[in-house]
Amino acid sequence: MSNLLTVTDLKMHFSGVKAVDGVSFSVEEGSLLGIIGPNGSGKTTVYNALTGVYTPTSGQVMFDGKDITGKPMYSMVRYGIARTFQNLRHYRGMTVLENVMMGNYSNDRSGFVDALFHTPKFKKYWKETKERAREVLELVHLEDKANEYVGSLPYGLQKRVELCRALITDPKLLMLDEPTAGLNLSEASELIHSVMEVKEKRHLTVTMIEHNMKVMMSSSDHIIVLDSGKKIAEGLPAEIQQNELVISAYLGKGVGRHAS
Amino acid sequence: MTVVNRVQQLFQKYKLPILIILGLIVLALPFLVNASMVRLLTTVFIYSLTALGLMLIFGFTGMFCTGFAAFYGTGAYVTAILATRYGTNFFITLICSGIVAGVVGFIICVPSLRLSADFVGLLSTALLNIFLAIVRAWTDVTNGASGIVGIPHPVIFGHEFKSKEEYYYLMLVMAVIVYLLIRNVLNSKIGLCMKGIRDNEIGTIAVGVKSRQMKLLTFTLGSFVGGVAGSLYAYYISAITPDNFVFAISTTFVQMCVIGGLGTLSGAVVGTVFVTFLPEVFRSLAVYRLGVGGLVMVILMVIRPQGISGSKAFAADFSIADRIRQWRLKREQKKVAATELEV
Numbered sequence: 001m002s003n004l005l006t007v008t009d010l011k012m013h014f015s016g017v018k019a020v021d022g023v024s025f026s027v028e029e030g031s032l033l034g035i036i037g038p039n040g041s042g043k044t045t046v047y048n049a050l051t052g053v054y055t056p057t058s059g060q061v062m063f064d065g066k067d068i069t070g071k072p073m074y075s076m077v078r079y080g081i082a083r084t085f086q087n088l089r090h091y092r093g094m095t096v097l098e099n100v101m102m103g104n105y106s107n108d109r110s111g112f113v114d115a116l117f118h119t120p121k122f123k124k125y126w127k128e129t130k131e132r133a134r135e136v137l138e139l140v141h142l143e144d145k146a147n148e149y150v151g152s153l154p155y156g157l158q159k160r161v162e163l164c165r166a167l168i169t170d171p172k173l174l175m176l177d178e179p180t181a182g183l184n185l186s187e188a189s190e191l192i193h194s195v196m197e198v199k200e201k202r203h204l205t206v207t208m209i210e211h212n213m214k215v216m217m218s219s220s221d222h223i224i225v226l227d228s229g230k231k232i233a234e235g236l237p238a239e240i241q242q243n244e245l246v247i248s249a250y251l252g253k254g255v256g257r258h259a260s
Numbered sequence: 261m262t263v264v265n266r267v268q269q270l271f272q273k274y275k276l277p278i279l280i281i282l283g284l285i286v287l288a289l290p291f292l293v294n295a296s297m298v299r300l301l302t303t304v305f306i307y308s309l310t311a312l313g314l315m316l317i318f319g320f321t322g323m324f325c326t327g328f329a330a331f332y333g334t335g336a337y338v339t340a341i342l343a344t345r346y347g348t349n350f351f352i353t354l355i356c357s358g359i360v361a362g363v364v365g366f367i368i369c370v371p372s373l374r375l376s377a378d379f380v381g382l383l384s385t386a387l388l389n390i391f392l393a394i395v396r397a398w399t400d401v402t403n404g405a406s407g408i409v410g411i412p413h414p415v416i417f418g419h420e421f422k423s424k425e426e427y428y429y430l431m432l433v434m435a436v437i438v439y440l441l442i443r444n445v446l447n448s449k450i451g452l453c454m455k456g457i458r459d460n461e462i463g464t465i466a467v468g469v470k471s472r473q474m475k476l477l478t479f480t481l482g483s484f485v486g487g488v489a490g491s492l493y494a495y496y497i498s499a500i501t502p503d504n505f506v507f508a509i510s511t512t513f514v515q516m517c518v519i520g521g522l523g524t525l526s527g528a529v530v531g532t533v534f535v536t537f538l539p540e541v542f543r544s545l546a547v548y549r550l551g552v553g554g555l556v557m558v559i560l561m562v563i564r565p566q567g568i569s570g571s572k573a574f575a576a577d578f579s580i581a582d583r584i585r586q587w588r589l590k591r592e593q594k595k596v597a598a599t600e601l602e603v
Contacts, residue, residue, distance in 0.1 A: 074469060112445075112450060122448060126448065
């Protein structure tokens with residue numbers, strides 16, 4: 001198995017604040033990489049620097065043999081990277097179906113003039129978009145909610161809509177940012193179940209930031225741990241659970257050190 | 261509120277027959293009502309075009325544009341100059357007016373890309389003032405404050421449009437064509453992008469949309485439509501002065517969009533009809549009619565903040581009526597809880 005994503009010495013500084021300071025990792029094709037770390041350790045910043053929300057201060061990001069360092073956010077879909085956001089980034093004034101159809105933007109090759117006169121080319125792509133959106137909705141069992149407004153759905157389903165929007169772009173790499181945050185236990189396990197199901201069906205590679213350790217330990221193939229912008233540990237879930245640095249990052253340093 | 265919802269439901273149910281009947285009524289109207297009403301309806305068609313253009317920019321893409329009269333005025337002036345000085349063909353004048361207004365819109369949109377919605381509003385107000393200043397000062401071309409008079413009647417395929425009925429049908433056809441074309445654009449990935457940018461710009465960029473290009477496209481398209489409307493207006497009233505395009509007109513366009521329902525295409529038309537007819541309905545109140553009309557608008561916004569044909573999803577956070585209802589509900593619950601404690 002080859003590496004789909006390789007990040008080398010990624011640095012993201014905000015005028016003196018070293019949010020991410022020299023992080024390197026790689027993701028094997030078809031695997032699920034878990035990223036954990038205490039609050040403010042730079043997990044989401046790593047995502048943002050990878051997907052072009054920020055331009056990294058230094059470092060290199062290789063994806064599928066191409067250098068995508070500092071490429072703008074809108075081009076990520078073209079390379080085959082789709083992500084979800086920690087705070088929902090859906091469109092509340094649109095229906096579920098429209099939200100998901102939005103994700104097919106880059107696959108729809110019809111232009112403005114086609115849209116203006118609804119030419120056959122436009123109709124072909126529009127029909128395809130609708131079909132694909134329904135397909136994806138079925139994949140995560142949302143097909144019966146297609147015509148409801150997203151804002152009126154419960155939070156758990158809203159998160160699924162965003163997952164759908166990422167999936168319809170037909171990505172190679174799916175980057176999830178705290179997919180289960182704010183969900184109750186059953187919603188969380190349903191969502192993760194959906195993710196794993198989709199991952200198998202579409203042969204996806206997934207990276208996932210998550211605080212729910214139970215979810216992390218059971219679903220990840222590999223885990224990296226960040227703290228204060230640095231990678232402090234890496235390995236199989238079972239190894240991470242035993243790692244002393246990780247335990248101290250989460251639970252605080254030993255009592256002895258505080259006393260001295 | 262429920263009345264409006266029921267009307268919407270009925271409309272959805274019997275869409276085709278209602279549309280056909282409405283269409284026939286609209287076609288027959290010039291023979292049924294008096295002359296001043298025909299004139300009023302003709303301006304409704306022209307204004308609904310501007311409302312449609314503004315709806316693209318403000319209602320769908322979420323860029324607050326209070327200076328829309330600048331594009332409207334640009335279109336009108338281009339038409340006035342071309343038609344009086346060069347006697348150009350109606351269609352060429354119409355397209356030219358649209359294009360010039362579109363180019364102005366494009367230029368204005370470039371700096372506003374870096375601003376948030378409220379400041380785009382300020383910027384466009386500034387644009388309107390600049391436009392008025394240029395029009396008033398550049399007397400060689402625009403004839404200054406006295407304006408341009410004697411714009412000839414439009415001639416289409418050898419037929420000269422003179423009577424008010426002919427104008428009525430001309431404006432009607434124009435409004436319908438533009439409405440259908442804009443509806444086409446909205447029912448496409450471009451329409452989705454516009455709404456996406458309004459609701460969540462980052463999320464839209466994340467699916468591969470170049471949001472700046474999309475904003476430029478919408479702004480240009482909206483101001484193009486505004487220019488076309490201005491051109492038709494110039495043909496219709498045959499004499500224009502800078503006073504036709506002042507800030508008050510601009511705010512009227514914003515009113516039309518907001519009252520009709522932001523983010524709905526039908527809202528642009530409904531809002532235009534409402535705003536245009538409101539002062540007429542209260543005509544018997546003489547000097548008080550504007551005040552009463554304003555009061556009606558305030559009440560409407562309180563009970564239906566999403567606009568007349570707006571969707572519920574858009575209003576969830578704003579409805580004062582809903583908030584009052586929730587507040588009363590909470591108070592009731594507190595009372596119940598208090599009595600339970602006493603027991």
